[in-house]
Amino acid sequence: MNRTELARVIGQRTRLSGSFTLRSGVVSDSYFDKYRFESDPKLLSAVAEALAPLVPARTDYLAGLELGGVPVATMLSNVTGIPAVFVRKEAKTYGTCQLVEGADIEGKRLTIVEDVISSGGAVKDAVNALRERSAIVEHVVCVIDRETGGIEKLEELNLAVKALYRHSEID
Template sequence: MTIFDSKIKEKMILDLYEVHIIDFGHFKLKSGISSPYYIDLRLLVTFPHLLELVSDVLWEKIRLKPFDLIAGIPYAALPISTAISLRYNRPMIFLRKEVKSYGKGKTIEGIYHKGQHVVIIDDVISDGASKFETIKPIEDVGLEVSQVVVLLDRGQGGPRIVQKRGYQCVAITNMEEVLEVLYNHGRITYERLKECQKFIFKTSTNTNIKNDKTSLRYKKV
C-alpha cells in the first residue's frame, strides 16, 4: 500500500462517514441482532462524486490483474461497476435477478464470449456464501472469474472462504480499519470505538482471534 493509496482510502472512509453511509447507533440486522453501526453503500447514488471516489479506490486493486469484463453484483455494486466501466472504459456485464414468473435465478446481460475473464465486484463480503451465487452463473456460460474485489470485509471470514474455493478475493478495507480512521480523525469517541470493536469481536469468525471456538471449523493452510 503506497502512501497515496492509504490517503485516498482514508479520504473515502471520512467522506462515507460524512454523508452517513457509515452510520452509528442501534440497527437491527436481518439476523435479528442489533448492531452499533450500519453501512449502506446503496446510498452512493445520491453522491456522484463519492461514487467516483469509491470506483477509483476499487480500480487500484482491480487493475492489478488482467480481465476482460466487469460484473457488479446487484444492487449496490451496479452503480459502482458502472462508474468503473465509464471512467476506465471497460465493458460490463450484469446479472439480472429474474423476477418474472417464468424463470428464477440470474441471467447475464451484456456482451460476452466464452473464455473471457471477469472481475466480480461487490460492496461488502460477510461469509462469502452469496458470492458463489454470482460465480456459478458466470462460469456456467463459459466465463472465467479472474478475481473478486470487494470494498468492505465484514470480518466473517468471507475472503478466505472464497479463496479456499480457488478464487482470488480481496477486500479494500474492513471495519477495524474504518473504525481506526474515524477515531484517529476525531469522528467517533473512544466509547463508540470500543462498543463497535466489542461487537465485531463477538460476531467475528476470524481465525486470528484466540479462543474463538468457531475458528476450529477452519484448518490452517
C-alpha cells in the same frame, strides 16, 4: 481525497448502528448502507478511482452484482475503460430471460465487483452461476470487507479477493 479521508467519509455517510438482519441471516449491530455513497456521484467516483488499481489487468468484463455492485461496476467501468456486465440475483422470466446483462460471457475473464462482503454468500452464488455459464472467474474486488470470514470462504473457491477497506478501517 486521500485514502484515509475517503474512509472517513464513507464511514460517516454509510455506517448505521442498531439491529440489522444481514443477507446471511446473522443479526449485526452495525450496517453499511452502501447506497449512501453510491448515490453521490463525486463519492462514487472517488471510490471507483481508489478501486481501479485493484482490478487485474487481464479483465474482459467487470461483473457488477445486483443491486449494490451495479453502480460501483458502472463507475469503475467509466474509470478503467473496461466494459461491465450486470449479474442479476435471478434470471428474468420474460424478454431475454438473462441472468447476466450486457455481453456474452462465455470464455471471458470476469472480475466480480461487489459493494460489501460479509459471509461471501452473494459472491459465491454469482460466481457459481457465472462459472456454470463458462465464464472464467478468478478475481473479486469489493469496497468493504466486513471481516466476518467471507474472504476466506471465497478463497476456498479459488478466488483472489481484494477489498478497498476492511470494516476496522472505516469503523
